Amino acid sequence: MTAQTTPDTARRGPTTREPARGERWIRRTPLLPGLLFVIAMTQIPFLFTVYYSFQDSNLLRPDSGSFAGIANYGRVLGDPLFRNAVANTVVLTAGAVLLSLALGLALAVLLDRSFPGRGVVRTLLITPFLVMPVAAALLWKTSVYHPVYGLLNWALSPFGIEADWVNDFPLLSVVMVLTWQWTPFMMLIMLAGLQSQSPEVLEAARVDGARPLAVFRRITFPHLRRFVELALLLGTIYIVQTFDAVYMITQGGPGQASTNLPYFIYLQAFRAFDVGEAAAAGVIVVAATLVVAMFALRVVSSLFEEES
Amino acid sequence: MASVGFEKATHFYPGTEAPAVDELSLEVEDGEFLVLVGPSGCGKSTSLRMLAGLEEVDSGTIRIGGEDVTDSSPLERDIAMVFQSYALYPHMSVAQNMGFALEMAKVARPERERRVLEAARLLDLEPLLHRRPKALSGGQRQRVAMGRAIVREPRVFLMDEPLSNLDAQLRVSTRTQIAALQKRLGVTTVYVTHDQVEAMTMGDRVAVLKDGVLQQCDSPVRLYEHPANAFVAGFIGSPAMNLREFPLSREGVRVGDAALPLTPGQRRRLADEGASSALLGFRPEAVDLVGEGEGFAMEVGLVEHLGADCYLYGGLPGHPADGDLVVRVAPHAAPAAGGTVRLGVRPGRVHVFSPGTGERLDG
Numbered sequence: 001m002t003a004q005t006t007p008d009t010a011r012r013g014p015t016t017r018e019p020a021r022g023e024r025w026i027r028r029t030p031l032l033p034g035l036l037f038v039i040a041m042t043q044i045p046f047l048f049t050v051y052y053s054f055q056d057s058n059l060l061r062p063d064s065g066s067f068a069g070i071a072n073y074g075r076v077l078g079d080p081l082f083r084n085a086v087a088n089t090v091v092l093t094a095g096a097v098l099l100s101l102a103l104g105l106a107l108a109v110l111l112d113r114s115f116p117g118r119g120v121v122r123t124l125l126i127t128p129f130l131v132m133p134v135a136a137a138l139l140w141k142t143s144v145y146h147p148v149y150g151l152l153n154w155a156l157s158p159f160g161i162e163a164d165w166v167n168d169f170p171l172l173s174v175v176m177v178l179t180w181q182w183t184p185f186m187m188l189i190m191l192a193g194l195q196s197q198s199p200e201v202l203e204a205a206r207v208d209g210a211r212p213l214a215v216f217r218r219i220t221f222p223h224l225r226r227f228v229e230l231a232l233l234l235g236t237i238y239i240v241q242t243f244d245a246v247y248m249i250t251q252g253g254p255g256q257a258s259t260n261l262p263y264f265i266y267l268q269a270f271r272a273f274d275v276g277e278a279a280a281a282g283v284i285v286v287a288a289t290l291v292v293a294m295f296a297l298r299v300v301s302s303l304f305e306e307e308s
Numbered sequence: 309m310a311s312v313g314f315e316k317a318t319h320f321y322p323g324t325e326a327p328a329v330d331e332l333s334l335e336v337e338d339g340e341f342l343v344l345v346g347p348s349g350c351g352k353s354t355s356l357r358m359l360a361g362l363e364e365v366d367s368g369t370i371r372i373g374g375e376d377v378t379d380s381s382p383l384e385r386d387i388a389m390v391f392q393s394y395a396l397y398p399h400m401s402v403a404q405n406m407g408f409a410l411e412m413a414k415v416a417r418p419e420r421e422r423r424v425l426e427a428a429r430l431l432d433l434e435p436l437l438h439r440r441p442k443a444l445s446g447g448q449r450q451r452v453a454m455g456r457a458i459v460r461e462p463r464v465f466l467m468d469e470p471l472s473n474l475d476a477q478l479r480v481s482t483r484t485q486i487a488a489l490q491k492r493l494g495v496t497t498v499y500v501t502h503d504q505v506e507a508m509t510m511g512d513r514v515a516v517l518k519d520g521v522l523q524q525c526d527s528p529v530r531l532y533e534h535p536a537n538a539f540v541a542g543f544i545g546s547p548a549m550n551l552r553e554f555p556l557s558r559e560g561v562r563v564g565d566a567a568l569p570l571t572p573g574q575r576r577r578l579a580d581e582g583a584s585s586a587l588l589g590f591r592p593e594a595v596d597l598v599g600e601g602e603g604f605a606m607e608v609g610l611v612e613h614l615g616a617d618c619y620l621y622g623g624l625p626g627h628p629a630d631g632d633l634v635v636r637v638a639p640h641a642a643p644a645a646g647g648t649v650r651l652g653v654r655p656g657r658v659h660v661f662s663p664g665t666g667e668r669l670d671g
Contacts, residue, residue: 200395203362207466208409208456209383218408222399 046286052279059273072280082281084256085264089240091171092260096178096242097235101228103179104186109216111187112194129184137248140177141166145249170250170258177245182238186231193227194220233297240289261285310373310463312336312359312496317368319354328354330520331368336513339494341487342525343511345501347543351520352500353468359498360389360466373463383412388457389466392473394449396441402452403428403437409460427459430489447478454486458493465490465497471506483510504544508532516540538666541589541659547619547634551589553663561586561660564604564624568653574660574669586669587661592619592636594657597643603652606633611645618642620649 019027056068076082111122128136144151145165153162165173197220205215243262246252252259252267259267261281269278314334320327329351336342344352357363359370361382369378377385388409397405403424410420428434431451441449450470457465470486471479487510490497501507507514508528515525516539524536535541541549554561556578560569568588570578578586609632610621618639621632625648635651643649660669 198393198395200391200393201397204391204395206382207360207387207389209412214412219397
């Protein structure tokens with residue numbers, strides 16, 4: 001080892017000299033537009049939001065706009081409708097993420113074997129992810145959930161089940177649309193995980209006398225662990241922000257039964273015109289998402305760690 | 309422990325016309341170490357995978373211990389396999405890796421631990437039992453893969469080029485260890501390699517395959533001294549046997565300015581084929597330097613000193629394009645490069661093959 005590293009560092013020696021100041025800037029310049037763009041598009045709006053969250057700002061009161069301290073935060077946290085939105089968001093996100101992950105894993109396992117027409121099937125399975133969320137929500141609302149013309153009632157009528165889905169089960173309706181949209185995403189991540197597995201390891205397990213279920217549970221699933229973590233994390237971050245489906249299908253209703261956090265913020269800002277409170281709620285959601293994501297990731301990792 | 313039998317076993321890969329393994333018939337006795345050897349793509353690994361149940365048998369039968377296992381799944385065959393990549397379970401410790409098969413067979417934990425420890429002692433793996441495969445060196449991983457096979461006490465060991473990922477030095481020492489271990493455990497073993505030295509040093513018998521067809525299955529000595537055809541003759545031995553076509557003459561075969569005699573039987577069979585030449589083979593060490601007026605002449609192009617031996621590379625005078633002949637001589641007798649020597653092939657050490665089919669011609 002040492003004999004190998006010595007000539008290596010010696011060879012690298014002359015190239016690692018400190019580049020001159022001017023040269024460094026020449027190297028960085030091409031990256032600057034991208035950097036500035038990212039800052040302008042993400043950080044400035046966020047800073048504005050933070051600024052507004054400390055202002056007493058209501059578009060209906062032109063005289064408002066004074067510094068309000070943490071009053072906005074206090075009012076948001078004390079608002080029972082906000083707490084209701086938090087609860088709805090948790091149910092919506094957990095439901096959609098877990099369902100789409102389970103379905104995605106099942107589909108990925110099926111796609112991980114070769115059969116005629118596999119490419120076509122894979123493409124078709126991915127398409128829900130490519131449909132615009134608003135269009136998908138509209139489609140589900142009008143052609144699937146509609147109490148009279150809906151496909152769901154038509155399909156379930158032989159079993160004597162009939163319901164006004166959007167009214168009777170507003171959260172479930174949104175969860176189903178989100179699951180339909182996010183299953184391809186989960187499936188792709190799981191498929192990448194399955195295909196990165198060494199076929200010889202699976203063969204070794206078969207020769208070692210493991211039946212298919214045992215191979216999956218003892219060999220494949222531990223291998224998929226990192227992929228599951230990633231899918232959970234990304235899925236959660238995206239689905240917490242769901243707005244389109246709620247807006248299109250239930251408008252947060254009936255009452256507040258399906259109002260999630262983004263829709264709550266929308267109502268505060270564009271129905272109540274209370275920019276200050278909406279901004280405070282936005283900041284709370286960003287902070288909470290960060291904390292929850294980090295915490296969830298730790299919990300999931302340690303769970304898996306104990307098992308293996 | 310059990311015998312293994314292939315009977316006209318054939319395998320086609322989907323989408324190919326030629327079989328990967330073509331009517332392989334082979335018997336391996338109980339406790340025997342059989343090596344399958346051949347160039348890449350000859351079907352040796354496929355044959356092993358058919359025996360393991362990882363590849364389907366399109367026609368023919370495979371037997372383990374006299375029982376037909378052609379259509380049984382790997383787990384019903386009671387075999388253990390060592391893979392080229394070792395295929396260790398990356399998320400399990402060495403002990404878990406080795407105990408996995410026993411766990412699957414529902415062996416009780418104390419018994420399992422006892423057997424894992426026993427195998428670990430045998431292979432010098434005891435201090436590594438709690439490590440993950442990632443934290444092991446190549447040689448250690450190889451031993452874990454062996455350990456995983458030994459712990460099971462299977463009827464047959466299958467090994468698919470288990471040494472090809474080791475460095476040259478380790479390969480030689482591990483080679484002898486595996487051969488010694490197999491003798492000690494007495495488990496029937498089928499071993500696949502592309503390295504003819506490995507095949508010759510390890511196997512009780514060696515089966516040479518080419519293009520999915522079994523060429524010859526014999527003891528290493530017999531393969532070396534009595535190759536069944538020109539392919540086996542050229543494949544076994546290092547440096548390779550000198551194989552070249554020479555024109556027939558009235559007394560035998562013309563080699564340069566000399567003639568090598570053929571037996572009446574060989575002459576008759578060549579005549580039956582209508583051949584005007586014969587494919588002659590002689591090993592580099594079957595040749596002596598002889599005096600003027602004997603043997604045939606060779607122009608020495610290159611002299612290679614290896615210490616104990618010395619190899620002369622050269623060609624017949626006036627036939628430089630015919631490729632090099634290789635001859636082994638004692639180091640003190642080595643001539644200088646550029647000169648001409650006269651060579652005599654020792655009687656009985658010339659192999660004669662048909663130029664058309666490559667078949668060995670005897671009698």
